[in-house]
Amino acid sequence: MVFAINLAEFYALQSWLPTILEGLGHPTSTVVTATTLTTVGGIAAALVTGPAMDRFGAGYTLGVLYLVGSVLVGVLGAVFGASLWLLLCVTFLVGCCVSGGQKSVIAFGSLFYPPEMRSTGVAWALGIGRIGGILGPILVGLAVTAGWSTTGLFVVMAVPMLVAAVTVLALGRLRYRDKPAPVTGGRAETAMRRS
Secondary structure, eight states, X not given: OHHHHXXXXXXXXXXXHHHHHHHTTOOHXXXXXXXXXXHHHHHHHHHHHHHHHHHHOHHHHHHHHHHHHHHHHHXXXXXXXXXXXXXXXXXXXXXXXXXXXXXXXXXXXXXXXXXXXXHHHHHHHHHHHHHHHHHHHHHHHHHHHTTOOHHHHHHHHHHHHHHHHHHHHHHHHHOGGGSOOOOSSHHHHHHHHHO
16 A cells, blocks of 8 residues: 555656646746656655664654655645745655655565565565556546646645555554664664663
């Protein structure tokens, strides 16, 4: 479910953000920059989420990322008419959460399979997630065709991210392997002893 939600959000943004921005009268340079920033945000997020997952646990880190992403996706619909710098900042941050979440959910998913079947399990999860990748753009397209406001559309798109956040946080609490592995010596071991 989480893989499907994340890919639905990612592909819906990649497919419809340019069309929505153009429809609202934004110049091509803004459309290209905003769409690119959603992907760049995911790359930037990977630099933070990887170490955070090691330090705080994969479930907690990914859950917080999705929770923040839910808020930002909802905000995105409201900033289309705002200043250019605000629009670009929000699209970058949405990319951090949605595209960055996609990179992180793979690591999170690997915790639920024994080592000998980990690659198969994650591959199946990604394959099933493609259902969301197909349905996300279709559902957004239906909403756009039906004349939904951009604010309403993005508020509705925020709800699945909230569901993903709650699901990941719950799964993370259930999995004993979600805790960071102790590292002998150094700061990581000291941090583990304190907690």
